[in-house]
Amino acid sequence: MGQVTSSTSSAVSPVPVPVPVPAPAPGPPPVMRLKDDAHAGTNARINTRAIAGRLPSTIRRAWLLSWRADCRTLLALVACTLACAVLTALALRSTSTLLTALLASGTAAHRLHQALPSLLVVTTTACGSYLADASARLAAARLAPRVRREADLAVITTSVDAELGAYEDAGFEDGRFAATKGAEKMPELINGAQTLVSAAAQLLAAVTVVATLHAALLPLLVLAVVPRVWGAVRAARLDHEAAHRSLGDTRLRSVLAQYTTDRGTAAELRSGTMGRFLLEQYRIISARLEAEQLTAARRAALTQGSGDLLATLALAAVWAGILYLTLTGSMVVATAATTVLVVRTVNASLTSGVRASARLFATSLYVTDWATFLDGAGEWTMRRGTTPALAAGPTVIRTRELAYTYPGQETAAVEGANLEIRRGEVIALVGENGSGKTTLARLLTGLYLPTAGEITWDDINITDLDPETVWRATAMVPQDYTRWPLAARENITLGQPLPDGDQAVHAAAEMAGADVVLKKLPDGLDTSLARSWWGGHDLSGGQWQRIAIARAFHRDAPVLVLDEPTAALDARGEHQVFSRLARLAAGRTTLFVTHRLANTRLADRILVLKDGRIIENGSFVELLAADGLFAELYRLQEGGPEGDPVHGAAVPASA
Numbered sequence: 181m182g183q184v185t186s187s188t189s190s191a192v193s194p195v196p197v198p199v200p201v202p203a204p205a206p207g208p209p210p211v212m213r214l215k216d217d218a219h220a221g222t223n224a225r226i227n228t229r230a231i232a233g234r235l236p237s238t239i240r241r242a243w244l245l246s247w248r249a250d251c252r253t254l255l256a257l258v259a260c261t262l263a264c265a266v267l268t269a270l271a272l273r274s275t276s277t278l279l280t281a282l283l284a285s286g287t288a289a290h291r292l293h294q295a296l297p298s299l300l301v302v303t304t305t306a307c308g309s310y311l312a313d314a315s316a317r318l319a320a321a322r323l324a325p326r327v328r329r330e331a332d333l334a335v336i337t338t339s340v341d342a343e344l345g346a347y348e349d350a351g352f353e354d355g356r357f358a359a360t361k362g363a364e365k366m367p368e369l370i371n372g373a374q375t376l377v378s379a380a381a382q383l384l385a386a387v388t389v390v391a392t393l394h395a396a397l398l399p400l401l402v403l404a405v406v407p408r409v410w411g412a413v414r415a416a417r418l419d420h421e422a423a424h425r426s427l428g429d430t431r432l433r434s435v436l437a438q439y440t441t442d443r444g445t446a447a448e449l450r451s452g453t454m455g456r457f458l459l460e461q462y463r464i465i466s467a468r469l470e471a472e473q474l475t476a477a478r479r480a481a482l483t484q485g486s487g488d489l490l491a492t493l494a495l496a497a498v499w500a501g502i503l504y505l506t507l508t509g510s511m512v513v514a515t516a517a518t519t520v521l522v523v524r525t526v527n528a529s530l531t532s533g534v535r536a537s538a539r540l541f542a543t544s545l546y547v548t549d550w551a552t553f554l555d556g557a558g559e560w561t562m563r564r565g566t567t568p569a570l571a572a573g574p575t576v577i578r579t580r581e582l583a584y585t586y587p588g589q590e591t592a593a594v595e596g597a598n599l600e601i602r603r604g605e606v607i608a609l610v611g612e613n614g615s616g617k618t619t620l621a622r623l624l625t626g627l628y629l630p631t632a633g634e635i636t637w638d639d640i641n642i643t644d645l646d647p648e649t650v651w652r653a654t655a656m657v658p659q660d661y662t663r664w665p666l667a668a669r670e671n672i673t674l675g676q677p678l679p680d681g682d683q684a685v686h687a688a689a690e691m692a693g694a695d696v697v698l699k700k701l702p703d704g705l706d707t708s709l710a711r712s713w714w715g716g717h718d719l720s721g722g723q724w725q726r727i728a729i730a731r732a733f734h735r736d737a738p739v740l741v742l743d744e745p746t747a748a749l750d751a752r753g754e755h756q757v758f759s760r761l762a763r764l765a766a767g768r769t770t771l772f773v774t775h776r777l778a779n780t781r782l783a784d785r786i787l788v789l790k791d792g793r794i795i796e797n798g799s800f801v802e803l804l805a806a807d808g809l810f811a812e813l814y815r816l817q818e819g820g821p822e823g824d825p826v827h828g829a830a831v832p833a834s835a
């Protein structure tokens with residue numbers, strides 16, 4: 181508004197009057213929230229029984245993963261854990277014998293003599309169990325990062341193997357985010373499982389000892405376990421549910437933090453004075469997350485507290501039972517002392533076991549997310565044919581009633597496309613923003629699979645072709661090309677050098693007008709273009725685009741797709757690319773998307789899209805003569821009659 185007022189006043193006075201920038205409107209800032217989080221919704225509704233039902237399969241999966249990661253260490257871990265448990269049980273039993281011998285009647289020397297063998301066993305088994313425990317922990321420490329690596333790789337591989345369309349599905353992205361968190365928790369699963377197995381074995385041993393001392397105490401001990409397990413498991417579930425409910429916000433917050441601090445957004449953030457708005461959003465989302473966490477923590481503490489209280493009451497009943505049995509003469513003092521010791525051991529291993537199982541349960545919930553993603557992503561896994569596409573590229577690409585609707589959308593991005601593109605043809609795709617050009621280009625090269633209709637490459641349905649061979653036959657400059665944090669050479673070869681080596685790289689760079697860019701690099705092709713890292717070198721937008729075009733030219737593929745390849749290039753660069761493209765197109769199938777309609781002169785055919793439909797199809801001359809949308813857009817751009825309100829002849833004199 182300030183600028184408008186300023187320019188109005190400059191029409192009266194040649195000196196522009198500075199106008200103060202208005203302060204932001206008062207009132208609460210708009211609050212960002214994801215419309216729906218399908219992943220959180222479905223998972224948060226899973227109840228304890230369902231999760232418990234899934235637990236064995238999750239554990240089995242983790243076992244298989246560990247086996248794949250390092251089977252020898254896994255076996256060592258299991259052996260050491262079991263050895264530790266058995267040795268502890270032996271130590272406990274010997275302690276019981278030791279105490280009975282010490283508290284028996286007779287002379288001190290006699291009692292000591294009687295206790296000596298047990299003392300030896302207790303010492304040896306205790307030392308052995310410590311040794312086994314240390315070895316088990318060492319094995320777990322060795323195994324955990326390897327399992328994490330395998331779990332991460334499983335998520336990455338599943339993502340890479342998924343259809344590109346999966347990335348347009350919000351559920352897939354949420355699932356992947358949760359799975360990545362699950363993979364992070366894998367080491368905890370290994371450590372938790374080790375602690376649990378060890379505690380469970382110790383518990384079993386102690387319980388067996390109690391049972392031999394006095395069977396009546398056993399049910400009371402079991403009663404002490406149940407509420408504690410219930411409380412811990414329920415608390416873990418409440419915590420996980422809260423984490424799931426907040427999954428959308430957690431993602432939103434991390435994306436926001438990234439956008440607020442990223443180098444790529446830093447300039448716009450400052451010039452657009454967006455910092456305060458984004459920070460405020462960060463605070464609002466954080467407050468929502470913290471409130472959710474606090475509520476969950478309160479509920480979890482209450483549940484766990486109730487469980488612990490009930491467990492303590494049951495334990496008090498055990499002590500009362502021992503007292504009662506001793507006072508009524510049903511238990512001798514020596515046995516009572518041993519029972520006290522064993523019950524304390526039971527309680528200690530119980531506490532550690534319950535804690536471990538609650539942790540394991542909580543971890544397994546996250547690991548379940550990991551497993552759920554791997555299972556669910558299966559529907560997105562590429563299941564295409566194995567017929568190889570011709571290395572020389574298709575002679576003809578045909579489409580029949582081709583349509584594509586993005587996941588979750590109601591209207592099709594491309595609809596009813598019937599086309600025939602022959603090798604050697606140069607096709608220009610034009611149309612207004614959002615008309616479906618990029619989507620069509622991605623469909624024709626098999627990046628997206630049609631949601632209706634079909635595409636054939638030489639009469640073979642594209643879904644029956646081996647996708648790898650289709651993409652090897654395709655060179656593409658996407659609209660949003662990637663600035664790979666690699667050396668200049670790899671940014672052009674994409675890690676796939678040609679037999680000619682650097683000669684081919686320089687030739688492609690020359691064709692794309694990127695040779696001038698390479699000449700300025702301090703270490704030539706070896707220069708790192710990872711600007712955000714030490715020693716990296718950055719390029720301008722147009723220079724990067726030249727590198728991206730050089731990539732496609734270097735690939736030397738029979739199908740060439742350029743999506744707005746010269747949007748960032750200067751006039752000379754643009755002219756250079758299009759004039760060389762004409763030469764390069766011979767014997768290939770070339771598709772290019774452009775908004776600069778003058779460039780379409782070089783195309784054999786121009787396809788004009790509107791709302792996903794091809795509404796015009798013809799040569800430059802034919803489309804101008806047809807006087808349809810193309811002709812209208814062309815005139816607007818070239819400033820011809822009725823096109824240009826500033827210079828156009830068709831603008832009425834009164835305007």
Ligand SMILES: Nc1ncnc2c1ncn2[C@@H]1O[C@H](COP(=O)(O)OP(=O)(O)OP(=O)(O)O)[C@@H](O)[C@H]1O
Pocket residue numbers: 348586587589593611612613614615616617618619620659
């Ligand atoms: N990931 C997506 N999810 C949902 N809809 C999408 C997605 N990508 C594109 N669309 C929609 O599909 C339609 C076609 O998009 P497309 O990118 O193919 O258009 P375009 O002609 O290439 O546009 P532009 O000239 O702006 O690059 C648009 O309405 C767009 O909003």
